[in-house]
Amino acid sequence: MKPGQAKLAIFASGKGSNADKIIQYFENHRNIHVSLIVSNKATAGVLDIAHKNGIPSLILEKHKFMESNEYVQYLKNQGITHIVLAGFLLKVPDNLIQAYNNKMVNIHPALLPAYGGKGMYGEHVHQAVIQAGEKESGITIHLVDEEYDHGKTIFQAKVAVAAQDTPSSLAEKIHQLEHQHYPVVIEKWVLRTS
Numbered sequence: 001m002k003p004g005q006a007k008l009a010i011f012a013s014g015k016g017s018n019a020d021k022i023i024q025y026f027e028n029h030r031n032i033h034v035s036l037i038v039s040n041k042a043t044a045g046v047l048d049i050a051h052k053n054g055i056p057s058l059i060l061e062k063h064k065f066m067e068s069n070e071y072v073q074y075l076k077n078q079g080i081t082h083i084v085l086a087g088f089l090l091k092v093p094d095n096l097i098q099a100y101n102n103k104m105v106n107i108h109p110a111l112l113p114a115y116g117g118k119g120m121y122g123e124h125v126h127q128a129v130i131q132a133g134e135k136e137s138g139i140t141i142h143l144v145d146e147e148y149d150h151g152k153t154i155f156q157a158k159v160a161v162a163a164q165d166t167p168s169s170l171a172e173k174i175h176q177l178e179h180q181h182y183p184v185v186i187e188k189w190v191l192r193t194s
Ligand code: GRF
Pocket: 012, 014, 015, 016, 017, 018, 019, 086, 087, 088, 107, 108, 109, 122, 174, 175, 178
């Protein structure tokens, strides 16, 4: 790999619609390559997306992920330069966060610091936003540090919450916002930090 080339690993636990958009966006990129898809769930839709796109994937064993340095070494050996979390539901262990200090981002489907932290994922977030009568919600893209949903925010975008919105209609709006922005924000961040 030439200097200035970045190799991304995308970590996801679910459907992987964000991973899909990111893969498409970087398909023919000069400097940035999606090199690995990582999941903690053998049945996650994101693994089909990896397969369809010919991208290698890795299924994590939770115990090994939480308790050893094995995967950190693997990622380093593969030359992974940046990690993108896209709906990854396990807490990332400190050794991995430290190994990718400032080189790991996450997307959260609300306007942090509100509606973040443990238990605030998926529809739980949208449910809480609607229950509180918020007039707007949005997305937050942030660096990952040792606390849940806590690292430095690098991007936010907002969307209106309508009176008739349900958690699933709001989720749909938020997904659109994520798909529109996450790949572009990743590109700028990676180019800045390579
Ligand atoms: C996204 O809404 C993201 O913000 C959250 O998990 C969801 C993942 O969706 N962290 P998908 O698997 O990319 O469709």
